[in-house]
Amino acid sequence: MKKLAFFFLLCLCISAIGFGQIQTLRVNSQLTEATVFLQGAQLLRNASVNIPAGTSEIIISNLPTNVDPNSVQVKGFGKFMILSVNYRNDYLSDPQSTKAIKELQDSMQYYKRQIDYLNAMLKVYQEEESLILANKVLSGKDSGVQVSELKAAADFMRLRLGEIKKLWLQTNEDVIKNNERHERVRQQLNRMQASQSKYVGEIVVLVSANAPATAKLDISFVYPGAGWHPIYDLRSNSVEEPFDLNLKANVFQNSGEDWNNIKLTLSSGNPYRSAQIQYLSTWRLNFIPDVVVTGRSYQAAPMMAKESMGYAEEEIMDDYAGTLAEVVTVMENLTNISYAINMPVSVTGDNTFRLIEIQNHKVDAKYEYYVVPKLDSDAFLVAKISGWQDYINLPGNTNLFFEGTFVGKSYINPLNTSDTLVVSLGRDKNIQVKRDKKKEYTTRSFLGSRQIENIGWEISVRNNKRQNITLTVMDQIPVSTHKDIDITLDNKSLAKHEAETGFLSWRLNLKPAENKKLEFIYTVKYPKDKRLYLE
Known part of the structure; x- marks a missing residue:
């Protein structure tokens, strides 16, 4: 009876010890959702595992590295309680290969098999050539050979050896090509594997259950890459x-x-x-004391x-x-x-x-044409999008x-x-624009200590398109930056003039094959002992 009681007590102790031990369960998770930000992404993964009664450590492995530990969240569904959540790196497990890496690895294996096969065929051709050359003696020493037999043997050796050489050269060329392809794939694979992390991340979830249960977990975290x-x-x-x-x-x-x-x-x-x-705090203003700073250190x-x-x-x-x-x-x-x-x-x-x-x-969108003949004689089609x-x-x-x-x-x-988005849609050669200086309006004279220059320009426009167009023509006169330089606009042909910038603009509505001429004249007065660059 005492032995039976002792055995029963021993079983209770063993079960109590077993119940108190933390069991480690390693499980993979499946990525189901991703919210991608301009920089970074929040990933949602699902995992499911059967847990025993007591305390268990669930390790969710094969996760990306560089995860922000403070962003890790785990939600549980089932009859159990989550005690703690911790993110860490696993330096022992190999990271999973991406589809691109697997494809490169498959390509390397394919080219390796091709090279092995081709090298084997080269050896076969060499053995066949050696066999033929080793049996080129047609008869014994004392017996002759008929001409027909000699001719047949020579034809056979010539034809077969020629075929063998041709096959050997072609196969050897294929070996070289496959070696080159294998090397390119190897280099690309090395570059991709070099950029891949050498370890993986994992999340450790400590849970407790009063009875065996199925633990379903939703895991989310922010990944910066x-x-x-x-x-x-x-x-x-x-x-x-x-x-x-x-x-x-x-x-x-x-x-x-x-x-x-x-x-x-x-x-x-x-x-x-x-x-x-x-929130704002009080801004207290005071004089800065004269202090010599010899060095400071800051925690990163x-x-x-x-x-x-x-x-x-x-x-x-x-x-x-x-x-x-x-x-x-x-x-x-x-x-x-x-x-x-x-x-x-x-x-x-x-x-x-x-x-x-x-x-x-x-x-x-409203479409119109735009040209600056002083810089470029081509008209550009622009769209004004609202x-x-x-x-x-x-x-x-x-x-x-x-x-x-x-x-x-x-x-x-x-x-x-x-409010209006303006985009350029390229040049249109069907609109002809020409800018010429008008000699009759371009003169130079002197009045006392002042030099006077009159400058005139004429712009010719023709619409060679089959539809009506709206064309904006831009030009300019100079703007004075010195008190001794006086500039006046004498003729602007109904152009809109911006005095601050000197810009001139004409907005024209042209019918098919219609021509228009625009002109502007301006005068510049400055001291005659000075020099200016004018058009």
């Missing part, structure tokens, strides 16, 4: 049509893990910008951009803490704007840009297309652009 920037396409097929405004996003991430078929949201927010409201701290309400943004030191455009939902709030892509999206993890179309809109503010919220590069042709690039900054 991702981002996006907007790109705009402005397209028009003719001067009689509005513009198509296409907003696209260039998305990248270098986590080393391919994002495959995830839910993607693009945001203009900044996850690193402090959301804490700022990360840079964080804070924004004071009503004041300029500053950087301070803080303590460490069909088309896709058809399926995009725009979410706008007081601080940023977000675009939810309502279909699965994939982005490779090797820092390669993925171009995603977000929105398509039509915007009204209503663009409703669709362009972020600065970005712009691609311009007109009549199906790419005409150039521009840059749109909504903070620095007026």
Whole structure:
């Protein structure tokens, strides 16, 4: 009886010790959602694991490195309690290879197999050649050989040895080509692997359960190695049509893990910008004492951009803490704007840009021509686009297309652009412009100690297009920067004159084949012992 009681007590102790031990469970997670900011991304991952009763340590492995530990959040679903969450680096596990790296590795194996096969064939050809040459004796010493047999043997050796040499040369050339391809792939693979992290991150979640349960976890964190920037396409097929405004996003991430078929949201927010409201403190003014500073040392701290309400943004030191455009939902709030892509999206993890179309809109435009004959005799077609503010919220590069042709690039900054967006669509040779000096109005004379120069110009314009056009012609007269230089505009042919800049502008409406002549004359008076450069 005593032995039975002792055995029962021993079992209770063993079970109590087992219950008190922390069991480690390693589990992978699946990336399901990503909110990509202009710099950085918030990633949402899911994991599920069966946990025993008691305390367990769940290690969610194969995560990207350089994760902000303060941004890690874990939500649990099930009959258990989360005790703690910790992010750390795992230097023992190898990082997962991206799709691009796997493709390069497969290519290297393919070329290696090809090279091995071709080298084997070279050896076969060499052995066959040696076999033929080793059996070139046709008969014994004392017996002769018939001419027909000799001729047949010679023909065979010539033909077969020729074929062998030809095959050997071709195969050897294939070996060289495959070696070159294998080397290029190897170099590219080395470059990509050199940029890949040598270790992985992992999140350790300490949980407790009264009974065995299934723990479902939602893990989110901010990863800095991702981002996006907007790109705009402005397209028009003719001067009689509005513009198509296409907003696209260039998305990248270098986590080393391919994002495959995830839910993607693009945001203009900044996850690193402090959301804490700022308050003014009393500004106490006093004289600066005369102090000699021999040296100072500061503890390094990360840079964080804070924004004071009503004041300029500053950087301070803080303590460490069909088309896709058809399926995009725009979410706008007081601080940023977000675009939810309502279909699965994939982005490779090797820092390669993925171009995603977000929105398509039509915007009204007025077309007119613009020429500065003093600088260039070609007229430029420009479009004045209105209503663009409703669709362009972020600065970005712009691609311009007109009549199906790419005409150039521009840059749109909504903070620095007026209500009307003006873009150039290129030159038009069907508008002839000529600028000539009018000799009869260009004279030089003297009056006392003053020199007087009269200068006249004539601008000829012709519309060779089949439709009416609006043309703005720009020119100028000089502006005095010295009290002894007097400039007067004598004739401006109904031009608009800006006195401060000296600019002259004519706005013309020209019918097909219509000609117009513009002229302007100005006078410059200055001391005769001085020199000026005039046209």
